[in-house]
Amino acid sequence: MTEIYEQIGGPDGMRTAVTVFYNRVTADEELGRWFDGVDLDRLKAHQRAFLAAAFGGPQLFSGRGLRDAHAGLEITDAAFDRIVATLLTSLADLGVPKDAVGAVGERLEGARRDIVTA
Numbered sequence: 001m002t003e004i005y006e007q008i009g010g011p012d013g014m015r016t017a018v019t020v021f022y023n024r025v026t027a028d029e030e031l032g033r034w035f036d037g038v039d040l041d042r043l044k045a046h047q048r049a050f051l052a053a054a055f056g057g058p059q060l061f062s063g064r065g066l067r068d069a070h071a072g073l074e075i076t077d078a079a080f081d082r083i084v085a086t087l088l089t090s091l092a093d094l095g096v097p098k099d100a101v102g103a104v105g106e107r108l109e110g111a112r113r114d115i116v117t118a
Ligand code: HEM
Pocket: 031, 034, 035, 038, 042, 045, 046, 049, 050, 053, 060, 066, 069, 070, 073, 075, 079, 080, 083, 108, 111, 115
């Protein structure tokens, strides 16, 4: 996925994407239920992990790690859809081409079975 990293504008574009995504997730009423009690540093770590999974980081898809991290959180399909859609919209708004946004969506889809437990 390095081409997406480049399309978004390298490290500067990545920072912008994290900020935009982060602001939207924290402002989202339906996702708030999962993130309300989580402190800022952990929340930021979450956004970075999410983006790493979206853009590269195959180790995040080895299963156990993601499954353990979300066990007991009772995350719903709707919440998973919503957070992925929030990222994809953020990327599209930042000018990432449509096919690249679609590829990110497909990539994240692979994590659903490890994360959704409700
Ligand atoms: C591909 C999608 C996702 C990835 C790559 C991901 C990644 C991670 C990682 C790596 C952690 C562990 C963080 C740590 O221990 O510091 C974590 C924790 C967590 N995730 Fe996710 N996550 C994803 C989707 C979701 C979704 C859909 C939700 C809820 C709607 C969610 C909510 C949480 C919460 C609440 C925690 C615990 C935060 C804490 O207390 O530290 N995650 N996630």
